Amino acid sequence: MQSTTLTVNGTEHRLEADERTTLLDALRNHLGLTGSKKGCDHGQCGACTVIVNGRRVNSCLTLACMHDGDAITTIEGLGEPGNLSKLQAAFVAHDGFQCGYCTPGQICSATAMLDEAKAGWPSFVSDSLEDKGDLSDKEISERMSGNICRCAAYPNIIDAIREVAEGELA
Structure with missing residues (x-):
């Protein structure tokens, strides 16, 4: 198990997960942020795109432990009902x-x-x-x-x- 701190949508989360856990699976399965979708799971469709330190990233192709301390923005962090981006x-x-x-x-x-x-x-x-x-x-x-x-x-x-x-x- 790998201990990783992810800052997602401005909130810090401490994650204990297998070091092979993708960022997408960490967001969806460990943090309950299901807005990012698992489409192809091969980086070809873009359904899992999130923003990491201001850059677009296919979250299915990167490991959560690689983003210790990074600023991650998901669709949930861009807006909400009644206050859309x-x-x-x-x-x-x-x-x-x-x-x-x-x-x-x-x-x-x-x-x-x-x-x-x-x-x-x-x-x-x-x-x-x-x-x-x-x-x-x-x-x-x-x-x-x-x-x-x-x-x-x-x-x-x-x-x-x-x-x-x-x-x-x-």
Whole structure:
């Protein structure tokens, strides 16, 4: 058993778990935070995406013990009923979900992606490495390509992200 301290959504949690426990399993099974979903369990779908120290992470691919002391944000830490984050509200307004299974990972990924764009990080489709550029549909799609929606709500997801991006990156 490995003793690990995880700071999740601003609250410190002491975890006693097998050192092979993934961050996703620690969040869901040990801490009861079931918003992050186990989709493929191979890092291919993005349903388990959380934010660790400001960066997007597929929580199914990393071990909980590797994040001792790290700041972890899950969908539960971004907002709550009656007090949604801007992205959560935009996903609702634009119907950016259908079954909702991928939505927590999509929103966590989009939250961190907007911070990356604000910081001027280029993507594969960016015109330049120096210019911030805008978040066109092509740019948003590329930056969100690690998150799969099996219901194909992509146009609505892009609309929701663009709405928030226009307010934050303007």
